[in-house]
Amino acid sequence: MPAVQETIDQVRSIDVDQYKYGFETEVEMEKAPKGLSEDVIRFISAKKGEPEWMLQWRLDAYKRWLTMKEPSWARVSYDKIDYNDIYYYAAPKKNPAPKSLDEVDPEILKTYEKLGIPLREQEILAGIEPERRVAVDAVFDSVSVATTFKEELAKAGVIFMPISEAIREYPDLVKQYLGSVVPVTDNFFATLNSAVFTDGSFVYIPPGVRCPMELSTYFRINEKNTGQFERTLIIADKGSYVSYLEGCTAPKRDENQLHAAVVELIALDDAEIKYSTVQNWYPGDAEGRGGIYNFVTKRGDCRGRNSVITWTQVETGSAITWKYPSCILRGDNSRGEFYSIAVSNGMQQVDSGTKMIHLGKNTTSRIISKGIAAGKSENTYRGLVSAHRKATGARNFTNCDSLLIGNQCGAHTVPYIESKNATAVFEHEATTSKISEDQMFYCQQRGLSEEEATALIVNGFVKDVLQQLPMEFAVEAQKLISISLEGSVG
Amino acid sequence: MLEIKNLVVQIEDKRILNGLNLTVNKGEVAAIMGPNGSGKSTLSYVIAGKEDYEVLDGEILLDGQNLLEMEPDQRAAAGVFLAFQYPLEIPGVASMTFLKAAMNAQRKARGEDELTTPDFIKRVNAAAAQLEINKDMLKRALNVGFSGGEKKRMEILQMALLQPSFCILDETDSGLDIDALRIVSEGVNALRSPDRSFLVITHYQRLLNHIVPDTVHVMHAGRIVKTGGKELALELEANGYADYRESEAA
Ligand SMILES: Nc1ncnc2c1ncn2[C@@H]1O[C@H](COP(=O)(O)OP(=O)(O)OP(=O)(O)O)[C@@H](O)[C@H]1O
Numbered sequence A: 001m002p003a004v005q006e007t008i009d010q011v012r013s014i015d016v017d018q019y020k021y022g023f024e025t026e027v028e029m030e031k032a033p034k035g036l037s038e039d040v041i042r043f044i045s046a047k048k049g050e051p052e053w054m055l056q057w058r059l060d061a062y063k064r065w066l067t068m069k070e071p072s073w074a075r076v077s078y079d080k081i082d083y084n085d086i087y088y089y090a091a092p093k094k095n096p097a098p099k100s101l102d103e104v105d106p107e108i109l110k111t112y113e114k115l116g117i118p119l120r121e122q123e124i125l126a127g128i129e130p131e132r133r134v135a136v137d138a139v140f141d142s143v144s145v146a147t148t149f150k151e152e153l154a155k156a157g158v159i160f161m162p163i164s165e166a167i168r169e170y171p172d173l174v175k176q177y178l179g180s181v182v183p184v185t186d187n188f189f190a191t192l193n194s195a196v197f198t199d200g201s202f203v204y205i206p207p208g209v210r211c212p213m214e215l216s217t218y219f220r221i222n223e224k225n226t227g228q229f230e231r232t233l234i235i236a237d238k239g240s241y242v243s244y245l246e247g248c249t250a251p252k253r254d255e256n257q258l259h260a261a262v263v264e265l266i267a268l269d270d271a272e273i274k275y276s277t278v279q280n281w282y283p284g285d286a287e288g289r290g291g292i293y294n295f296v297t298k299r300g301d302c303r304g305r306n307s308v309i310t311w312t313q314v315e316t317g318s319a320i321t322w323k324y325p326s327c328i329l330r331g332d333n334s335r336g337e338f339y340s341i342a343v344s345n346g347m348q349q350v351d352s353g354t355k356m357i358h359l360g361k362n363t364t365s366r367i368i369s370k371g372i373a374a375g376k377s378e379n380t381y382r383g384l385v386s387a388h389r390k391a392t393g394a395r396n397f398t399n400c401d402s403l404l405i406g407n408q409c410g411a412h413t414v415p416y417i418e419s420k421n422a423t424a425v426f427e428h429e430a431t432t433s434k435i436s437e438d439q440m441f442y443c444q445q446r447g448l449s450e451e452e453a454t455a456l457i458v459n460g461f462v463k464d465v466l467q468q469l470p471m472e473f474a475v476e477a478q479k480l481i482s483i484s485l486e487g488s489v490g
Numbered sequence B: 001m002l003e004i005k006n007l008v009v010q011i012e013d014k015r016i017l018n019g020l021n022l023t024v025n026k027g028e029v030a031a032i033m034g035p036n037g038s039g040k041s042t043l044s045y046v047i048a049g050k051e052d053y054e055v056l057d058g059e060i061l062l063d064g065q066n067l068l069e070m071e072p073d074q075r076a077a078a079g080v081f082l083a084f085q086y087p088l089e090i091p092g093v094a095s096m097t098f099l100k101a102a103m104n105a106q107r108k109a110r111g112e113d114e115l116t117t118p119d120f121i122k123r124v125n126a127a128a129a130q131l132e133i134n135k136d137m138l139k140r141a142l143n144v145g146f147s148g149g150e151k152k153r154m155e156i157l158q159m160a161l162l163q164p165s166f167c168i169l170d171e172t173d174s175g176l177d178i179d180a181l182r183i184v185s186e187g188v189n190a191l192r193s194p195d196r197s198f199l200v201i202t203h204y205q206r207l208l209n210h211i212v213p214d215t216v217h218v219m220h221a222g223r224i225v226k227t228g229g230k231e232l233a234l235e236l237e238a239n240g241y242a243d244y245r246e247s248e249a250a
């Protein structure tokens, strides 16, 4: 059982205080004035050197946002957010747009080293076979500080760059697709993001190209009182394939910080996008002080025939998670998949799930959700599967399992099903199990420690989903899950 | 050798063991019989270290080691094994995976190397064959959906693989059909050895025809009230516990 052993060693090697990415980087930052106004939006747009149409787009979103109300239907509770008490832009003062790694502030490079994110191509090239390489876009607060393997990807025709750069360099592509999956007016947080988004990644895979390496974006919130508003846009043109991974961490702070992201995926005919997330934002302390509010809108559009979009997420961080990566199955025969592990401990609140909207003929979707609740946390799966009138032959399979550790936590399943086509076949399975003290005693009687027993049971519970992750991330994710559950038993 | 002296245990303010004394020598097979609710399972849980019980007085020594100061997993590594009256289900964990994790955890606690996979599989296959447990069952989640008898067999399989020095069998015979009773008893007998002791809790003389005990203890109201040879079990079978109940009333 080497994987379990590794997990346990990892758990043992850390203190009671489990979050190991909670350090802070000292760099001088330039910020927009605190609060939200047209001036602040103009400031952001000017900093990014954006064309006029982009500024207008933002201002329209802002006007719309002012008329909207924060949603309250999720099973989460938090103090009212003061949107004027947040900085909407923070970038390293020294060289906010470095051309190469040599220009990046050494403190920031050190940060990524500490986080284990490879930014130096030569070092990456040294040890790894070509197919194992990962290109990284590193976003630090409001700006991208480095993007690796850009040239090599360009040779394959793949565009991988910060979205702020893409707006300047590929305005036509951006104009055509931005907001085409998540409209500006979609929801309160998406509209806010449309007004103030700062950075994120842009990916375009040309027709027939299989992206030669994994792409990934690593988000880091560092600055105090600063929100992060990432915007990611991925387009897989006809017959192309890409696998993309996103990771995120933040320092420990007593106050809550807002992360309101929008991710849009577009898959054209016969294209496939695999989007994986390992979300490890600071979850707050045991009493529920601090932590990230993770309010994100992620949606994929299977626009073409036979297209495939797969969302895989491992959610362990954040004080509050409000997140429903979804698929619009527009193209005939298209397929959407959602694989999720959501772990909550301490005072964390998770309300997450997916929407599978079947519009085209013979569209299929699959949902596998594993929720693990420990401590005093609340973990809700919320999902919608719907079939449009024209979605003849639509099929969905949903499996939602919850595991409760201890008896002060809660797990909830809220599935919605809507079918307007009589030929649609939707299947739903759900289970809730609990690691009881008696089971724990039984395992211990056989010689397993509490940590070993928990790791064993949890690994068994999540293995179907972990298999969906690229291998190296699966190992990482497994460790992360155990660390998140440290101290949850007894 | 297991020595229990003046053990007093309560749960939620209810006294269950009232100054219990018991010695089981190395290599000895001791049977405990006693009416429902007399505290037999409680005794086995307290030896194994279950948390809920409050030990007010007394001591439990295994080969001189004070068990009451050890965590349940440490006691297991020291050689204590409890075949549960009601084995627990462990969802999502294949029986094979569980067995390997348990064996390696105990080896590690004793400072031994982990088993190699081929060595592990060889051992499991041999033990499973003896207990007539089929391989498909080992691939299923431990005890989940197993029949009562299958669960009991799985307990003995674990005992055979973990090679404990002190084995407690809490009503292992209940729920077993006639053939299974014979197979399980043979499995237990095969493990009898000069440096392994057994505490066999049962309600029925029948089991003791297969696993012949060296001593039989009668437990009543949280105490060992009589000790004898294997013929004591026959006597109980004939007369029941009426004598002991009266002595309590007197
Ligand atoms: N958690 C508990 N709370 C209250 N009373 C308990 C608890 N656990 C056990 N008891 C009581 O302790 C007494 C002894 O129980 P125990 O299970 O040890 O009996 P036993 O001798 O094993 O009986 P049986 O032959 O029926 O298996 C019983 O009266 C039981 O109700």
Ligand SMILES: [Mg+2]
Residues within 6 Å of the ligand: B040, B041, B042, B085, B170
């Ligand atoms: Mg009992």
